[in-house]
Structure formats: structure tokens, C-alpha cells
Amino acid sequence: MDTFIQGRVAGGIAHDFNNLLTVINGYAEIILSELTWDHHLTEPLTLINEAGQRAATLTGQLLAFSRKTIVEPKTLNLKRVIEHRGKMLRRLIGEHLVLNLDFSTETCNVIADLGQTEQILLNLSVNARDAMPNGGTLTLSTYPVVLSSSDARSYDLLEGRYVRIRVSDTGVGIDPEIQNQIFQPFLTTQAVGSGTGPGLAAVDGIVRQSAGSFSLNSVVRTGTTFNVHLPAEESTESPAELSPQDFAPPGTETICFVEDEESVRRLIRLVLETQGYTIIAAESGAEVLAQAADHGGELICC
Numbered sequence: 001m002d003t004f005i006q007g008r009v010a011g012g013i014a015h016d017f018n019n020l021l022t023v024i025n026g027y028a029e030i031i032l033s034e035l036t037w038d039h040h041l042t043e044p045l046t047l048i049n050e051a052g053q054r055a056a057t058l059t060g061q062l063l064a065f066s067r068k069t070i071v072e073p074k075t076l077n078l079k080r081v082i083e084h085r086g087k088m089l090r091r092l093i094g095e096h097l098v099l100n101l102d103f104s105t106e107t108c109n110v111i112a113d114l115g116q117t118e119q120i121l122l123n124l125s126v127n128a129r130d131a132m133p134n135g136g137t138l139t140l141s142t143y144p145v146v147l148s149s150s151d152a153r154s155y156d157l158l159e160g161r162y163v164r165i166r167v168s169d170t171g172v173g174i175d176p177e178i179q180n181q182i183f184q185p186f187l188t189t190q191a192v193g194s195g196t197g198p199g200l201a202a203v204d205g206i207v208r209q210s211a212g213s214f215s216l217n218s219v220v221r222t223g224t225t226f227n228v229h230l231p232a233e234e235s236t237e238s239p240a241e242l243s244p245q246d247f248a249p250p251g252t253e254t255i256c257f258v259e260d261e262e263s264v265r266r267l268i269r270l271v272l273e274t275q276g277y278t279i280i281a282a283e284s285g286a287e288v289l290a291q292a293a294d295h296g297g298e299l300i301c302c
Contacts (some may be wrong), residue, residue, distance in 0.1 A: 018059045019261045025052040026267045030274075073210070075233050078108045078142045078163060081117055089121065089140075093129040097138055104143035108163045109233040116206045123203050124167040124226050131171025131224060139168045144232055155213040161232040162212070166225060173220035182216070203228075256280035256292050 028049040035042045082089075082101060090099050110117075121140070128138045145164050152159040174182060183204045207214040211231055218224035255272060259265040260283045269279045280295060282288035 018056065019264050021052055021056045021059060023263045023267050025049060025056060026271070028052060030271070073111050073113050076110055076112050076114060076117060078110060078117070078165065079103045081114070082121060082140055082142065085118055085121060089125050092122070092125060093138055096135045097129060097132055098136070100137055100139040102139060102141035104141075106144050108142045108144055110163050110210075110230040111233050112210050112230055116210070120165070120203050120206055120228060121167075123200070124228075127200065127226075128167060128169035128171065128224070131169050131173070136170035136223075139166070141166045141168075145229070147229075155215060155229055157213050157229060161234070162229040163232050165228040165230070167228075168223060168225040170223040173222055173224055174216070174218040175220060179216065179218060183214075250275045251277050254278040254280065254295060256282075256288050256295075258282060258285055258288050260284070 028045055032042065032045050032049065035045070082103075086099075086101065093099060125138060125140075132138070142163060142165055145162050147155065147157060147159055147162060149159040182200050204214050207228055207230070213229045214226070216224060216226050255277050256279075257268065259268060259281065262283070265281050265283065269281050272279050280288060280291045282291060
């Protein structure tokens with residue numbers, strides 16, 4: 001099966017599975033928000049939600065591999081993104097590893113999708129963790145670079161300004177015989193049942209989708225360094241602060257939206273109605289327009 005067909009199959013499965021996970025995780029979070037920390041159901045629901053989130057990460061990898069992910073590029077300060085996820089990364093890699101964050105004093109802004117950028121960091125950190133079972137150091141660094149035409153060609157890029165994300169480990173390294181295969185979907189050197197799916201292939205897909213490049217340098221029994229180049233943002237405009245909200249803010253407006261999956265549509269309706277909104281929802285554009293025509297007030301459509 002060639003890569004194109006693999007991508008279509010993976011994307012189709014991941015899209016449907018992602019709808020199911022949206023419902024599972026959504027209702028788990030709604031119930032958790034109503035429980036106190038010492039309720040007897042809080043712990044099992046938290047475990048369900050955590051497992052669902054890990055599964056959602058895997059579907060995100062599949063969607064990135066198939067390039068079916070809906071991206072929302074915005075100006076990101078990579079230093080803030082990494083710091084924002086620092087605690088999660090420290091828990092992820094475990095106490096037996098040292099996490100070293102090395103940021104340039106210069107501005108490292110890029111235009112990229114926040115979720116995909118976090119996925120790059122997550123996948124590469126997990127890959128580094130698995131390469132250091134007996135301990136070691138994981139270093140994440142960011143700094144701006146200017147690639148000349150010759151340097152850019154070596155990375156299959158155009159010359160210009162980029163931000164380089166470097167993820168280095170002091171682990172077992174990658175055998176030279178398979179280094180040119182590591183970006184293949186589902187390739188793994190780990191035991192059966194280990195790994196996180198199409199991790200490096202997913203990173204490669206995300207980076208290419210962002211007009212960047214992804215490369216590595218590895219020495220057996222010494223360690224591996226991955227370099228990600230993303231186009232630098234030329235604007236001096238300050239990036240938006242990272243302050244995600246768990247639920248929609250309260251409101252009184254009427255919102256109409258289209259969602260073809262009934263279970264997802266019911267979840268969205270519940271969340272928004274709980275926040276005070278009046279909802280017009282349907283599985284097609286024509287149907288929602290027909291319902292909206294009978295509404296006399298102002299509408300917010302999405």
C-alpha cells in the first residue's frame with residue numbers, strides 16, 4: 001500500500017474516531033466540572049478523561065500524517081509555548097531524566113498552529129524519553145537562523161529567516177541503517193505495544209504543512225538531535241497570550257452551527273445552552289438556514 005493510500009485510510013479512520021473521542025472526552029469533562037475533588041467518581045472519571053486525551057493525541061498524529069488536520073495558524077512565541085507546556089513535559093519524561101530548556105534571547109516568533117506545534121514537542125519528547133531508559137538529558141532549544149540559498153537547499157527550504165527548534169537527547173541513538181526510514185508511517189524500533197503510533201511521520205507531516213523542514217543527526221550510544229525549521233514571523237506584533245478556556249464564555253446570543261455527527265452536535269448544544277446561549281443546530285447548511293429563517297433576532301453562525 002503506497003503512502004498516499006495509507007494517508008487516506010488513516011485520515012478516514014482518524015476522523016471518525018476523533019468524533020467518538022470528542023463525545024467521550026466532552027461528557028467526561030462536563031461531569032468532572034460538576035464533581036468535588038473528593039467525590040468517589042472523580043478519580044475514575046479523571047482516568048477515563050486522561051485515556052481519552054491520549055487517544056485524541058494519537059488521532060491527531062494520524063490526521064497530521066494524512067494532512068487532514070484543520071489548522072489555525074497564528075503568531076506564536078515558541079519560548080512561551082514551550083514554557084506553557086513545561087510542567088506537562090516534565091511529568092511526561094519522568095524523574096529519571098533531566099529536562100533542559102535553552103532559549104535564545106532573540107525573538108522566536110513563527111506562524112503556526114498551536115495544537116500542531118505542541119504535538120511536535122510532545123512527539124519528539126516522547127521519542128527522546130524512550131531512547132533514554134536508563135536516564136539522561138533532554139534539551140529543548142529555540143533560536144532564530146538565517147539560511148543562505150546553499151544552506152536552505154540542504155534542508156529543502158527557500159532561503160530566508162527561520163526559527164530552529166532543536167530537540168536533543170543523550171540516549172541510545174538511531175542505527176545508521178534505519179535513519180533514512182524513520183519518517184515512514186508506523187515504523188518503530190520499540191517492543192510490541194510500545195510507542196505512540198506514527199510519531200515521527202506525523203511530525204514530518206506537520207512541519208511540511210507549515211512550510212518548514214525536519215531533520216536529524218544521530219550517533220549510536222551517544223544521542224540524537226532533531227532539528228525543526230519553521231518560517232520566522234516578520235511582524236513585530238505581539239503574539240496572543242496562551243490562555244485557553246475549558247468551556248465557552250457565558251452569553252445570551254443565538255448561535256447556529258452545522259455538524260453532521262449527531263452525537264457531537266448534541267454535545268456542542270449542551271455545552272453552549274449551559275452557558276446561556278440559544279442554539280440552532282442542524283446536520284446540513286440548508287437545514288440550518290431553513291431554521292434560521294424563522295428566527296427573528298441576530299444570529300452568530302459557525
